[in-house]
Amino acid sequence: MANNLKTIKELESLVYNLELELKKTKLILGELSGKKGKSAVDYSLKAAEFGAEGQSDEGLVIEGVFNGQVMIGPDGKQYSVPANYASKSKLVEGDMLKLTIDPSGAFIFKQISPVDRQRIVGHLVKDNESGDFVVLAGEKVFKVLLASITYFKGEEGDEVVILTPKAGDSEWAAVENIIKAKYAHPHSGDPQDLEINL
Numbered sequence: 462m463a464n465n466l467k468t469i470k471e472l473e474s475l476v477y478n479l480e481l482e483l484k485k486t487k488l489i490l491g492e493l494s495g496k497k498g499k500s501a502v503d504y505s506l507k508a509a510e511f512g513a514e515g516q517s518d519e520g521l522v523i524e525g526v527f528n529g530q531v532m533i534g535p536d537g538k539q540y541s542v543p544a545n546y547a548s549k550s551k552l553v554e555g556d557m558l559k560l561t562i563d564p565s566g567a568f569i570f571k572q573i574s575p576v577d578r579q580r581i582v583g584h585l586v587k588d589n590e591s592g593d594f595v596v597l598a599g600e601k602v603f604k605v606l607l608a609s610i611t612y613f614k615g616e617e618g619d620e621v622v623i624l625t626p627k628a629g630d631s632e633w634a635a636v637e638n639i640i641k642a643k644y645a646h647p648h649s650g651d652p653q654d655l656e657i658n659l
Contacts, residue, residue: 502555505537507555508534509535512524512535512557514535514536522561522562523540524557524560524573525558526556527547527552527555527558529554529631534560542558548609548635553575553633553635554626556572556574558571559573576626578624578625578627579626581599581634583601583603584596584597584620585616585618585620585621586617587617593607596636603623603631604634605634605635616641616642621636622637623635
């Protein structure tokens, strides 16, 4: 019985990696043939339009836009957002953040204006090339922060509930929760069928 479960897990992992490779190949083929999908949002433009910078009693205050990994300030500078904070706060591409740099040099981030979100259910896959975890959801591949996967003790093949912006295309997703493979419920097989709008 234990050998059967191990074999099933190995086969599932193989299938997910083949799906990932197929999706990456389709993207490359689309780019080569001139068929481009939705273009990603330019967050530096949004940061320039809606961001701000100034002094306060607490120190230097910068308002900018989260791009999935870092905050982009109004001048285009990038500020590292701690992965643990981004994971716990479930930050999504396009969220407005306020960074206060106090006189001692400490960075304090605060989410000030979240974008509208949608929930999508996909599968967690480890990319054989990069070694990074990604989420396969329908025809889309989303990058996720390793800190989120580690926090939820995610493993390849687990179902993942992710948050993405409702509007526009996104490369990154925030992990809301992970459903362990042994508890996952069978469904139609297409994670897109499980898309839920907030």
